[in-house]
Amino acid sequence: MAEAAxxxxxxxxxxxxxxxxxxxxxxxxxxxxxxxxxxxxxxxFLIGRLLPLDPVAAIxxxxxxxxxxxxxxxxxxxxxxxxxxxxxxxxxxxxxxxGTALTTGKPVLEDVARxxxxxxxxxTMGILIGTGLGIPLGVFAxxxxxxxxxYFVRVFGLLGYSTPNFWLGLMGLVLFYANLGWVGGPGRIDxxxxxxxxxxTDLLLxxxxxxxxxxxxxxxxSHIILxxxxxxxxxxxxxxxxxxxxxxxxxxxxxxxxxxxxxxSWMRTVWVHAFRNVVVQxxxxxxxxxxxxxxxxxxxxxxxxxxxxxxxxxxxLLAGDMNAVVACTLLVGVIFVGLNLLADxxxxxxxxxxx
Amino acid sequence: MTEHHPGPxxxxxxxxxxxALLAGTGLTAMAEGARAATPGNAMVMAWNIDAISTFDPAQxxxxxxxxxxxxxxxxxxxxxxxxxxxxxxxxxxxxxxxPDKQQITFHLRDSLAFPSGAKATAQDxxxxxxxxxxxxxxxxxxxxxxxxxxxxxxxxxxxxxxxTLVMKLDKPYPVNxxxxxxxxxxxxxxxxxxxxxKHEVNGDLGNKYLATHTECVGPYHLRQWNAGESVxxxxxxxxxxxxxxxxxxxxxxxxxxxxxxxxxxKGDVDVARDLTPEDMQAIEKMPGITLSRTLKPQIVYWGFNxxxxxxxxxxxxxxxxxxxxxxxxxxxxxxxxxxxxASFAQLGAFGALDEKEGQPFKLDLEKAKQxxxxxxxxxxxxxxxxxxxxPYAAPIxxxxxxxxxxxxxxxxxxxxxxxxxxxRHRGREFETAMLAWQTSVPDAHGNASRQIYNPDNRAEAKxxxxxxxxxxxxxxxxNKMVQAALLEQDEDKRAEMYHELQRDMMQRGPTAIMFQxxxxxxxxxxxxxxxxxxxxxxxxxxxxx
Numbered sequence: 001m002a003e004a005a006x007x008x009x010x011x012x013x014x015x016x017x018x019x020x021x022x023x024x025x026x027x028x029x030x031x032x033x034x035x036x037x038x039x040x041x042x043x044x045f046l047i048g049r050l051l052p053l054d055p056v057a058a059i060x061x062x063x064x065x066x067x068x069x070x071x072x073x074x075x076x077x078x079x080x081x082x083x084x085x086x087x088x089x090x091x092x093x094x095x096x097x098x099g100t101a102l103t104t105g106k107p108v109l110e111d112v113a114r115x116x117x118x119x120x121x122x123x124t125m126g127i128l129i130g131t132g133l134g135i136p137l138g139v140f141a142x143x144x145x146x147x148x149x150x151y152f153v154r155v156f157g158l159l160g161y162s163t164p165n166f167w168l169g170l171m172g173l174v175l176f177y178a179n180l181g182w183v184g185g186p187g188r189i190d191x192x193x194x195x196x197x198x199x200x201t202d203l204l205l206x207x208x209x210x211x212x213x214x215x216x217x218x219x220x221x222s223h224i225i226l227x228x229x230x231x232x233x234x235x236x237x238x239x240x241x242x243x244x245x246x247x248x249x250x251x252x253x254x255x256x257x258x259x260x261x262x263x264x265s266w267m268r269t270v271w272v273h274a275f276r277n278v279v280v281q282x283x284x285x286x287x288x289x290x291x292x293x294x295x296x297x298x299x300x301x302x303x304x305x306x307x308x309x310x311x312x313x314x315x316x317l318l319a320g321d322m323n324a325v326v327a328c329t330l331l332v333g334v335i336f337v338g339l340n341l342l343a344d345x346x347x348x349x350x351x352x353x354x355x
Numbered sequence: 356m357t358e359h360h361p362g363p364x365x366x367x368x369x370x371x372x373x374x375a376l377l378a379g380t381g382l383t384a385m386a387e388g389a390r391a392a393t394p395g396n397a398m399v400m401a402w403n404i405d406a407i408s409t410f411d412p413a414q415x416x417x418x419x420x421x422x423x424x425x426x427x428x429x430x431x432x433x434x435x436x437x438x439x440x441x442x443x444x445x446x447x448x449x450x451x452x453x454p455d456k457q458q459i460t461f462h463l464r465d466s467l468a469f470p471s472g473a474k475a476t477a478q479d480x481x482x483x484x485x486x487x488x489x490x491x492x493x494x495x496x497x498x499x500x501x502x503x504x505x506x507x508x509x510x511x512x513x514x515x516x517x518x519t520l521v522m523k524l525d526k527p528y529p530v531n532x533x534x535x536x537x538x539x540x541x542x543x544x545x546x547x548x549x550x551x552x553k554h555e556v557n558g559d560l561g562n563k564y565l566a567t568h569t570e571c572v573g574p575y576h577l578r579q580w581n582a583g584e585s586v587x588x589x590x591x592x593x594x595x596x597x598x599x600x601x602x603x604x605x606x607x608x609x610x611x612x613x614x615x616x617x618x619x620x621k622g623d624v625d626v627a628r629d630l631t632p633e634d635m636q637a638i639e640k641m642p643g644i645t646l647s648r649t650l651k652p653q654i655v656y657w658g659f660n661x662x663x664x665x666x667x668x669x670x671x672x673x674x675x676x677x678x679x680x681x682x683x684x685x686x687x688x689x690x691x692x693x694x695x696x697a698s699f700a701q702l703g704a705f706g707a708l709d710e711k712e713g714q715p716f717k718l719d720l721e722k723a724k725q726x727x728x729x730x731x732x733x734x735x736x737x738x739x740x741x742x743x744x745x746p747y748a749a750p751i752x753x754x755x756x757x758x759x760x761x762x763x764x765x766x767x768x769x770x771x772x773x774x775x776x777x778x779r780h781r782g783r784e785f786e787t788a789m790l791a792w793q794t795s796v797p798d799a800h801g802n803a804s805r806q807i808y809n810p811d812n813r814a815e816a817k818x819x820x821x822x823x824x825x826x827x828x829x830x831x832x833x834n835k836m837v838q839a840a841l842l843e844q845d846e847d848k849r850a851e852m853y854h855e856l857q858r859d860m861m862q863r864g865p866t867a868i869m870f871q872x873x874x875x876x877x878x879x880x881x882x883x884x885x886x887x888x889x890x891x892x893x894x895x896x897x898x899x900x
Contacts, residue, residue, distance in 0.1 A: 054778045060414075060493050066817035068491040104582035105409045105566030111582065170613050178617050185623050186614045191399050191605055192392075194585075305401075305609040307584035315405050315583060320774050 033337050037330065041093065044329040045086055048322035055102055055320045089326070098327035103319045108327040111312065116331075117202035118188060119301075119308035123293035125205075125228035130235025131286050137236070138243025142251060143270045153240055160237025168230050169303035176226055184223035186305035193219055227304040231297055235289040242285045246278035280351045287343040291336050393625050397603035398882060398897050401615040402628040404586060404608045410577060411565035412541040413487040413494055418793075421541065426604070426894045427588060428544035428571030431461055431480075431520070432534050436896065439703060439888040440797045442534050446480070446545055446572065447520070450534075456527035456844070461520040461538070468593040469547040470576045477514035483546040484512050486560050496820055497542045497795065500804070501528060526842060529849065531705070535796040539890075545572045574599045574895035584608055588894070600898035616877070619644060625882040630875065631746070632691040638877045645878050652701045652889045653793040653872040654802065655693060655747075657740070657755065661865055662827035663786050665736050669863045674726035675787075676867045678758040680718035685870070688750045693870030698857040699802040701871050703889060706799030706840075706853030715861065724762040735763025741780075742789035743773040751869070752789060781819040783827060791872060792822055797890065799853035800841055807860055808837040828865030 056072045073079050077088060092099060098108035141153035176183045184190065188204055189197070193216045200207050205224070208217040250256070251274055259269045298310040309328070316324035393399040406417045412424055432450075435441040447461035467475040488495050488508040502525030503511050511523040524533065537543055546561075547570035554564035569577040574596065575588035588604040607624065609615045615627040616634045620641070630638065639646050657675065659666035666672060681695035689695075697714045700707035707713065727733060740755070742748040749770060756766045766787075771779070779785050794801030806822050812829035819825065833856065840852040861868075878885045881900060886893040 054774060057774065057777055057781070060416075065491070065493075065496065066819055068493070068495070069819070071491065101582075103405075103408050105563070106582070114581065115583065170611075173614065173617050178621055185618055185621060186609060187607060191397070191607070191623070192394055194605075302611050303614055305607065305611070305614055307581065307608070311610070312583055318772065318774070319405075 029341070033341075036337060037333055040333040041090065041326065041330060042086070044326045045089055045322075046082075048326055049082060049085070055322060093330070099323035101316065101324040102321040103316055103324065108324050111324065112309070112327060112331060114202075115307055115309050115312045118306060119294060119310065121188075121203045121205060122224060122228055122231065122297075122301075122306060122308060123290065125224055126231030126293050127235055127286065127290045129229055129232030130239055130289060133232070134236040134239030135243050135282060138240035139247055139270060139275055141240065141244045142247030143266070145248065145251075150244075153244065157237040157241045160233045163233075164299070165230055165234065165297060166299040166303055168233070169227065169300055172226050172230060173303070182222075183226045184219060186223075186303070188223055188306065189216070189220050190223075227300050227306060231293055231300055235293060238289050239282070239285055243278065243282055246281050247274060250274040250277050280347050283346050283350070284343045287339045291339045294335050294339075295332050392622050393881075394603070395899055396601055397605055398601050398626065398894065398899075399605045399607065399624045400626040400628060401607050401609040401618050401624040402626075403610045404606055405583060405610065407580070407582065407586070409562075409566040410569050410580070411562050412483075412544045412546070412571070413490045413560075413565075414492040414562065415541065416493050422892050423577075423586065423588070423606075424541050424544065424569070424571075425891045426575050427569040427573040427577055428541065428546075429573045430540060430543040431538035434535075434539055434797070434888065434890045436886050436888065436891070436893045439890050440705060442531070442539060445539075446543075447538070450538075452530050456530060457524045459522045459524070459530065459533065459538075461522070463518045463520065464595050465518065466595045467545070467572050468595070469550070469570065469572060470591045470593055471547065471550065472593055473547060473549065474517075475545050475547070475572050476517040477520040478517065479548045480520055480543070480545045481509075481512050481514040482548050484543060485509050486546070487542045490560060490562060493820070494542055497536060497540055501533060501537060502526065527844065528841060529798075529800075529844070529846075532796065532798050532800055532841075535798055536801070540795060546570055575604060578603075597895070599895035601894070604894050619877045619879065622879060622881075625879050626885065627877040630877050635691045635875055635877070643880050645880060646875060647878050647885055647887070648873055648875045649887050650694070650702055650889050651793070651872040651874045652704065652795075652797065652801070653791050654696060654699065654701060654806075654868050655751075655791045655870040655872060656789070656866040656868040658780075658788050658790060658822065658826050658866040660783060660786055660788075660827055662783065663738075665732065665738065666786070668730045668732075670726045670730035671732065672865070672867070673862055674723040674730070674762075675755075675759075676716050676861075677719040677723035677726070678755055678762075678764075679716065679867060679869055680754065680758070681714060681716055681869065683718070684751060684754060688747050688754070689870055691873070691875055692747050693872045695869070696871040697861050697868050699806045699860055699864065699866075699868055700799035700853060700857055701794065701797075701802070701889075704794075704797045704799050704801065706850045708854055708857050713857065718758065720758065720761050727762065727764070733763075735759075735765065737765045737767070738786045739767045739769055740787045740789060741769045741771060741776055741785050743771065743776040745773075745791070748789055780822075780825050783814070783825055795890075799850075799857070800837075803837045803840065803853065803856060806866065807833050807856065807864065809834065823865060826865035830863070833860065 055076065056069055056078065060068055060072055077085055096109065100106065101108045101111050104111055137153045137156070141150045144150055173186070177185050196216060197204060197207055197213065198211060200210065204220040205217065208214070208220055247270075251270070256269055256274055259273050260266070295310065298314045300306065301308045301311040313325065313328040316328065402419065404419050407420050409415060410420060410424065412428055415421060415424060429445045431445060431447045432442045433445040435443045446463055446467060448464050450459055450461045452459050463477050463480070469475050484498065485508045488498050488503055488505055491505070498508065513521050515521060522537070550570050551561035551564060555561050556563050567580060572595070574591060574594050576591050577586070578589040579585070579587040585608060586606040590599045590602045609618065612629050612631045612634055615624070615629055616638065618624040619627040619638070635646055638644050659672050659675070661667050676697065681697070685693070685695040694702070695714045696702065697716050698708050700713070702710060702713070727735065740752055742752050752768050756768055759766045776788065776790065780788050780790060792802070792806065794805070805820070809818065809821055809823035809829040811818060812824060812827060816824065823829070836852060836856045840849055840856065843849040843852060874887070876885070883898045883900065884896045886896045
């Protein structure tokens with residue numbers, strides 16, 4: 001028995017002490033994130049090199065001589081074997097050097113830092129609208145299942161799923177901007193105010209509020225409200241449908257009947273007891289919806305002339321600007337991994353069963 | 356079974372009232388915030404400016420940046436705003452030509468200064484021009500074509516003093532052509548050598564720095580460029596000429612045409628540059644907005660790869676021209692995009708055939724069939740047409756495909772991204788291709804030298820800057836005519852030589868030229884004197900009430 005115990009001790013580590021459980025989890029997490037990002041990097045790099053796009057022609061134009069063409073190709077390192085190009089690229093990325101964007105002539109990191117705040121602002125407003133309306137609608141639809149309210153929420157959600165943002169954006173502009181004049185036009189701010197905002201965070205609502213420039217704040221709000229509502233509509237559709245489905249499952253549980261038998265009101269049962277049990281799942285859904293919005297809504301950004309991340313990525317892709325494409329794809333990967341991680345952490349925090 | 360107890364979630368009326376008030380206040384405030392008009396001292400333009408990647412005059416090649424540079428960087432001479440075929444003094448107030456026509460001496464204005472206030476000299480200009488050749492981007496061809504190579508440019512373009520610039524040509528080219536092609540071009544812009552060289556990185560002659568700056572003598576200078584967002588130009592207080600009437604030019608990047616139209620209708624922009632034909636049709640009837648149009652020195656053509664034995668036959672190429680309904684397409688698909696044109700020399704260029712003679716074709720399937728029979732292909736053949744994403748490309752391609760099918764020619768259509776189309780065209784990897792090509796001079800030589808002339812047709816020559824090479828087209832007679840016309844000193848004779856070349860090439864040339872593009876812009880009537888032609892838009896002439 002004693003011998004068996006000694007053997008077991010040797011097997012479980014011997015000289016090296018065993019890692020605590022939290023450290024093992026953290027290590028697994030880090031390795032999994034690193035492998036995900038490396039895989040993403042390799043995939044996007046390969047796609048970039050295999051696509052029939054010509055970055056040299058993008059720089060030199062259609063009129064360049066073959067001599068100039070070959071020289072630029074060598075300058076960009078495109079004449080090297082693929083594995084050398086990839087190794088160099090990985091080295092650069094580890095130094096946070098994503099190279100220069102062909103389409104803007106600026107470092108990719110600088111470009112991303114410039115366009116991302118516009119998307120963060122729009123996506124955050126969108127998710128606030130989507131969550132603020134989506135969760136109550138989902139809960140009410142479940143609480144009043146098969147009533148006109150439920151049908152309304154379901155049809156409304158279906159519309160959010162199926163109506164193209166592009167069309168909604170244009171119709172919204174025609175109605176609320178061109179005809180009613182309730183909201184500002186395309187762009188983040190009126191031309192007249194463009195130079196009056198001192199950029200601190202580049203989130204215009206925040207910057208103007210911090211500076212007490214309320215007139216400009218309202219102008220910025222008038223510009224963001226329509227595209228954010230349209231993005232929020234899509235998020236609302238997803239969040240309300242998922243919330244409804246989670247809630248239906250909970251409302252069928254016996255503890256709900258027990259709560260009602262104890263004399264609790266229906267609303268209290270729904271919100272205080274049943275909803276509490278779906279909060280964790282809803283957070284995951286909201287995090288995913290937010291990640292999708294942060295990725296950049298290309299069509300919404302195009303219609304609203306919104307200088308955001310989605311449009312930057314699309315333009316880079318169309319122009320064969322692979323430095324920008326790979327960097328943006330990595331960023332999207334990081335956003336998804338980061339938000340998933342955040343959802344996981346919140347899950348642990350909010351769900352007592354995981355303690 | 357779940358029990359339901361419907362009941363109002365929020366009963367208290369004060370809450371409803373508060374919410375209503377909040378919503379009302381918000382909407383009112385936003386509606387206040389939403390009021391906008393363009394500033395009185397600025398021109399605001401909506402334009403798709405995605406293509407901007409640099410402001411270096413040695414490197415830029417596309418329409419948007421060319422136009423911006425014309426307004427920030429003066430050249431030695433300029434195209435007359437009223438007539439693009441005429442030249443007017445710009446940086447040079449006058450010039451002289453030597454009797455042997457191989458030397459042009461430019462006398463610069465005395466008052467030239469950069470926006471920083473530093474004096475601009477002829478030495479700066481000679482350096483700027485040599486820089487274009489040394490960097491070797493596409494624009495260097497503009498100078499190398501006239502004998503200024505990396506080895507010779509510093510000897511051939513010199514500045515004996517601060518106000519004199521001498522250009523020595525290797526051949527007696529027509530002076531007007533040299534002035535149009537070189538002196539009025541972005542390769543003859545005057546850069547602030549000191550500032551640019553201060554920012555040189557790894558011997559790039561300031562190329563990286565100029566990607567985001569303009570250091571020139573011009574009516575405006577670049578104040579701000581946020582890629583994919585906006586460009587702001589500001590009037591140059593040190594400008595030698597009349598001060599621009601509008602202090603700022605704000606170009607907002609708006610990619611979606613429908614959005615541009617809404618902005619224009621609401622008065623949030625003064626000019627919209629990328630409207631669709633449907634938008635233009637509607638805008639033409641709107642009060643307060645004018646549709647401004649001008650011919651562009653760009654031809655839209657269907658090119659044939661002459662390396663393919665079928666298209667090596669002149670009669671096959673000619674037959675293809677009779678498959679195009681120039682008139683019908685001109686009135687429908689191309690109504691707001693171009694005018695029918697079959698000749699390589701664009702309307703408005705020196706030596707161009709007039710409108711009627713420059714487009715003698717019409718849809719004639721019988722004639723096409725007869726030509727194919729004469730070419731030994733009575734049963735037709737199969738071929739592929741590649742084309743890009745320009746809005747009119749697909750309808751024209753389908754139109755040709757349908758007509759071709761009627762005479763047994765089976766055309767397979769292949770649409771692709773423009774970048775891919777250019778790569779395939781440059782690499783001769785196509786049977787037929789539909790593209791557009793723009794020349795930089797209002798002279799028939801501009802397109803003759805690229806679309807017709809081909810100095811070396813061998814694959815290894817890789818003369819990719821010549822569409823004639825891309826089409827594997829080399830014709831000794833045509834080559835000689837292009838060269839002879841270039842060096843002809845008698846203007847009338849020179850024009851006649853181009854006329855003859857155009858007539859010949861419309862029958863035998865490597866491409867079926869279909870249209871000459873037009874440019875259109877929606878302009879609000881509050882903006883006065885919007886002035887443009889095929890080669891420049893003159894922001895400094897625009898004004899507001």
